[in-house]
Amino acid sequence: MIKLFNIRGGIHPDDHKRFSAQQAIESLPMPLLLHVPLQQHIGAIAEPLVQRGDQVKKGQLIARHQGMVSAPVHAPTSGRIMGIGGYPANHSSGLLVRTITLKPDDEDTWADNIQPIDDPLALSPEDIASKVAQAGIVGMGGATFPAAVKLNLHKRYDLHTLVINGAECEPYLTCDDRLMQEHAEAVVDGVLLMAKALKVEKILFAIENNKPQAQKSIAEAAHSHAHFKVVALPTRYPLGSEKHLVQMLMGKETPARGLTADIGAVVHNVSTAYAVHEALREGKPLISRVVTVTGPAIKEARNLRVLIGTPVSHLIQFCGGLTKKEDAVQLISGGPMMGQPLSSTQVPIVKGSNGLLVLNQQPQKAEQACIRCASCVRACPCGLTPLEMAAHIRRGSLDNSVKLGLLDCISCGSCAYVCPANIPLVQYFNYAKGELASRQRVQHKQQETKRLAEARTARIEALKKARQEKMLQRKKEMQQQKQASE
Amino acid sequence: MIAAPYLHENASISRTMGLVMLALFPATVLGLYQFGWPAILLFTTTVLAAIVAEYFCLKVAGKIAKPFLLDGSAILTGWLLAMTLPPWAPWWIGILGAFLAIVVGKHVFGGLGQNLFNPAMVARVALLISFPFEMTLFTQPNPFFSVYNLSFNDSLDIFLGYPIPDAFTSATVLDFYKAELSQGISALQIKTDSLTQLLWGNTSGSLGETSALLIVLGGLFLIYKRVITWHIPVAMLGTLTLLASVLFWFDPNSYMSPVTHLLSGAVLLGAFFIATDLVTSPVSTRGQLIFGAGCGLLVLVIRTFGNYPEGVAFAVLLMNGFTPLIDHYFKPRIYGRDRKGQPLSNEP
Numbered sequence: 011m012i013k014l015f016n017i018r019g020g021i022h023p024d025d026h027k028r029f030s031a032q033q034a035i036e037s038l039p040m041p042l043l044l045h046v047p048l049q050q051h052i053g054a055i056a057e058p059l060v061q062r063g064d065q066v067k068k069g070q071l072i073a074r075h076q077g078m079v080s081a082p083v084h085a086p087t088s089g090r091i092m093g094i095g096g097y098p099a100n101h102s103s104g105l106l107v108r109t110i111t112l113k114p115d116d117e118d119t120w121a122d123n124i125q126p127i128d129d130p131l132a133l134s135p136e137d138i139a140s141k142v143a144q145a146g147i148v149g150m151g152g153a154t155f156p157a158a159v160k161l162n163l164h165k166r167y168d169l170h171t172l173v174i175n176g177a178e179c180e181p182y183l184t185c186d187d188r189l190m191q192e193h194a195e196a197v198v199d200g201v202l203l204m205a206k207a208l209k210v211e212k213i214l215f216a217i218e219n220n221k222p223q224a225q226k227s228i229a230e231a232a233h234s235h236a237h238f239k240v241v242a243l244p245t246r247y248p249l250g251s252e253k254h255l256v257q258m259l260m261g262k263e264t265p266a267r268g269l270t271a272d273i274g275a276v277v278h279n280v281s282t283a284y285a286v287h288e289a290l291r292e293g294k295p296l297i298s299r300v301v302t303v304t305g306p307a308i309k310e311a312r313n314l315r316v317l318i319g320t321p322v323s324h325l326i327q328f329c330g331g332l333t334k335k336e337d338a339v340q341l342i343s344g345g346p347m348m349g350q351p352l353s354s355t356q357v358p359i360v361k362g363s364n365g366l367l368v369l370n371q372q373p374q375k376a377e378q379a380c381i382r383c384a385s386c387v388r389a390c391p392c393g394l395t396p397l398e399m400a401a402h403i404r405r406g407s408l409d410n411s412v413k414l415g416l417l418d419c420i421s422c423g424s425c426a427y428v429c430p431a432n433i434p435l436v437q438y439f440n441y442a443k444g445e446l447a448s449r450q451r452v453q454h455k456q457q458e459t460k461r462l463a464e465a466r467t468a469r470i471e472a473l474k475k476a477r478q479e480k481m482l483q484r485k486k487e488m489q490q491q492k493q494a495s496e
Numbered sequence: 497m498i499a500a501p502y503l504h505e506n507a508s509i510s511r512t513m514g515l516v517m518l519a520l521f522p523a524t525v526l527g528l529y530q531f532g533w534p535a536i537l538l539f540t541t542t543v544l545a546a547i548v549a550e551y552f553c554l555k556v557a558g559k560i561a562k563p564f565l566l567d568g569s570a571i572l573t574g575w576l577l578a579m580t581l582p583p584w585a586p587w588w589i590g591i592l593g594a595f596l597a598i599v600v601g602k603h604v605f606g607g608l609g610q611n612l613f614n615p616a617m618v619a620r621v622a623l624l625i626s627f628p629f630e631m632t633l634f635t636q637p638n639p640f641f642s643v644y645n646l647s648f649n650d651s652l653d654i655f656l657g658y659p660i661p662d663a664f665t666s667a668t669v670l671d672f673y674k675a676e677l678s679q680g681i682s683a684l685q686i687k688t689d690s691l692t693q694l695l696w697g698n699t700s701g702s703l704g705e706t707s708a709l710l711i712v713l714g715g716l717f718l719i720y721k722r723v724i725t726w727h728i729p730v731a732m733l734g735t736l737t738l739l740a741s742v743l744f745w746f747d748p749n750s751y752m753s754p755v756t757h758l759l760s761g762a763v764l765l766g767a768f769f770i771a772t773d774l775v776t777s778p779v780s781t782r783g784q785l786i787f788g789a790g791c792g793l794l795v796l797v798i799r800t801f802g803n804y805p806e807g808v809a810f811a812v813l814l815m816n817g818f819t820p821l822i823d824h825y826f827k828p829r830i831y832g833r834d835r836k837g838q839p840l841s842n843e844p
């Protein structure tokens with residue numbers, strides 16, 4: 011048994027996992043069209059390599075990564091490229107992102123270059139990381155940070171522990187739970203490969219106690235590895251937050267604005283580990299993922315293996331449809347605590363989609379006056395004073411809310427969960443963070459314009475000066491010639 | 497579109513207020529039983545007046561009265577005020593107090609959640625200063641079904657302001673100590689109500705403050721239900737006990753024993769229900785400990801060295817005044833930062 015440390019705050023919501031926890035992972039029939047966005051990750055958007063009309067094979071690279079932090083995109087099945095253009099994103103904004111639309115040919119033939127790798131554990135750490143990068147793997151718990159970038163952290167940090175986040179602390183979601191139960195060997199293999207890439211000597215695989223079967227399966231699959239420990243976590247939200255998970259396991263806080271790597275740990279998600287296994291054993295890029303479709307307003311809750319790009323409507327249909335009219339339900343991408351509301355069923359499943367939650371539409375409760383009950387202060391895992399931050403934001407003084415730690419807020423929603431006055435605290439915080447970010451962008455732009463303008467004036471000045479000097483020179487020469495001729 | 501989180505705890509302002517009322521219930525029922533019809537009439541009047549005052553203020557402020565009236569905060573303010581009044585006080589004390597609490601104590605500051613001072617205590621102190629006679633005239637317990645119980649008609653007379661016959665009046669334990677000690681009588685010689693009387697509430701005092709046992713029970717219920725935390729009550733009672741013990745140990749002849757301090761007057765009601773008032777107490781745990789300790793210290797100082805036998809209301813109000821300051825200087829430490837707000841260094 012490993013000793014656990016305590017974290018502050020947190021809440022104990024009903025986990026609502028019973029809807030889908032017993033449903034084995036099923037494959038979804040092929041949809042009519044796949045809409046594969048070029049940006050499914052944090053970082054630079056991928057650059058398309060195909061054109062309208064091209065035939066592609068399953069697993070073929072269709073968009074390559076650009077820059078240091080980015081991820082490539084692969085064809086989820088074989089078929090024809092119907093076009094590349096704006097398509098609604100899997101996000102509350104519903105903004106258009108550049109998306110490749112693919113019409114499956116129902117052959118599902120793999121590209122020739124997809125070949126199993128004999129002994130990936132014999133590969134060097136650099137090779138493992140580069141194969142992970144080539145496979146387009148991103149953090150699949152929802153953060154969608156390119157996984158390879160995290161695997162390369164050992165170059166800059168002193169790492170000793172790989173933490174696998176099997177907390178799945180968001181209520182309702184069960185995709186990681188099922189993956190751990192049904193594919194324990196593969197997940198453990200992926201973890202071992204990542205540990206190799208990170209050059210760490212210790213693996214802690216943390217799973218909350220509401221998933222006893224998964225704890226057992228993983229422990230069995232990993233029993234022959236002495237440096238691999240399965241840790242039973244109490245069930246508490248938000249233990250799946252990287253920094254809090256690491257604190258509970260190692261008793262140390264990650265410095266503000268830093269990474270868990272600062273204290274020697276890197277955290278990866280269960281689904282990511284599975285994708286790493288697929289990529290390094292089978293040579294398969296990330297083209298599908300497990301998604302939990304659940305909630306009181308879906309007929310049959312299920313865990314599905316879904317091709318990236320599958321429209322949400324297709325998942326709903328496979329799960330028997332909605333129990334109510336579409337305008338009486340609330341569609342959410344992700345879990346109920348941090349998920350994004352979706353405005354359309356047309357949006358595609360992306361690499362970071364862990365759940366499709368369908369709740370009954372509920373009227374927004376009227377915001378009441380804060381009674382200073384301090385419930386939010388007690389619930390906050392980050393030691394913040396949500397009531398005061400919200401009061402400052404309401405008054406328009408964003409700077410004061412920053413002084414109170416707004417930028418340390420992880421938007422976990424624990425404070426809003428407990429607030430008796432129905433104050434939408436997280437909405438205030440997210441609004442303020444967005445506002446600050448855009449202010450920063452504007453400021454950056456202004457500085458940039460100023461710099462460019464200054465550079466331009468300097469250039470013009472230099473030219474002028476050069477011209478004047480030239481003229482002077484010429485004058486001098488002419489005078490000299492005159493003198494010489496006289 | 498509604499944004500996350502989509503799950504919410506079963507919490508609401510009216511539920512919070514309701515739980516506090518539930519916690520007050522046993523001590524209130526005992527008080528009403530103990531002091532008979534005059535107390536029932538006073539209690540009902542005070543609570544009703546608080547509701548009327550709230551309605552009036554909301555109307556003036558142009559707010560829709562219904563959702564606010566239903567939040568229960570006005571009822572609770574009236575209720576708490578009534579608990580601290582002399583049980584046989586006349587009707588106008590209740591009405592005036594309720595209006596003072598709601599209008600001056602709460603809405604002048606901007607309504608629910610905005611007030612700096614505990615409204616019930618603002619009213620109580622204003623009444624005490626303005627009507628020292630009515631506010632310090634206490635009666636012996638005269639419970640229903642006992643020979644001392646007053647008929648409804650006689651009670652109505654008392655309620656309407658008819659002078660209370662001397663035979664019924666009685667000094668509280670604190671009054672008694674104050675008077676005797678000031679005459680140079682040793683505290684050890686003073687004979688007042690027994691501990692069991694104080695525990696069960698069979699003693700003279702304010703309407704809802706007499707039964708130590710039932711008040712503590714209600715307080716524990718609130719802690720269990722997580723409406724309040726233990727910090728303020730423990731810090732307040734702990735500080736009071738500690739300091740009172742030191743004085744008592746130093747000179748038992750001139751100082752009240754810590755046990756009497758704890759079990760008499762408004763200390764327990766204050767520690768569990770008044771100092772812990774959500775709106776007017778600090779939000780961080782450290783802040784709450786400091787606030788509680790401050791209340792305990794001030795109660796002792798006022799009781800021992802002040803002009804009034806009781807000091808809970810003054811103590812809480814004074815500390816309320818410090819709440820914004822305490823909140824400002826004693827925030828929780830932010831994750832990943834030291835107390836000064838600087839990022840932790842990652843040296844091992």
Ligand code: SF4
Nearest residue numbers: 380381383384386429
């Ligand atoms: S939980 Fe809500 S009502 Fe309570 S202090 Fe925080 S913001 Fe105010």
Ligand code: SF4
Nearest residue numbers: 390419420422423425
């Ligand atoms: S959303 Fe932010 S302020 Fe609220 S509990 Fe989470 S970290 Fe704290």
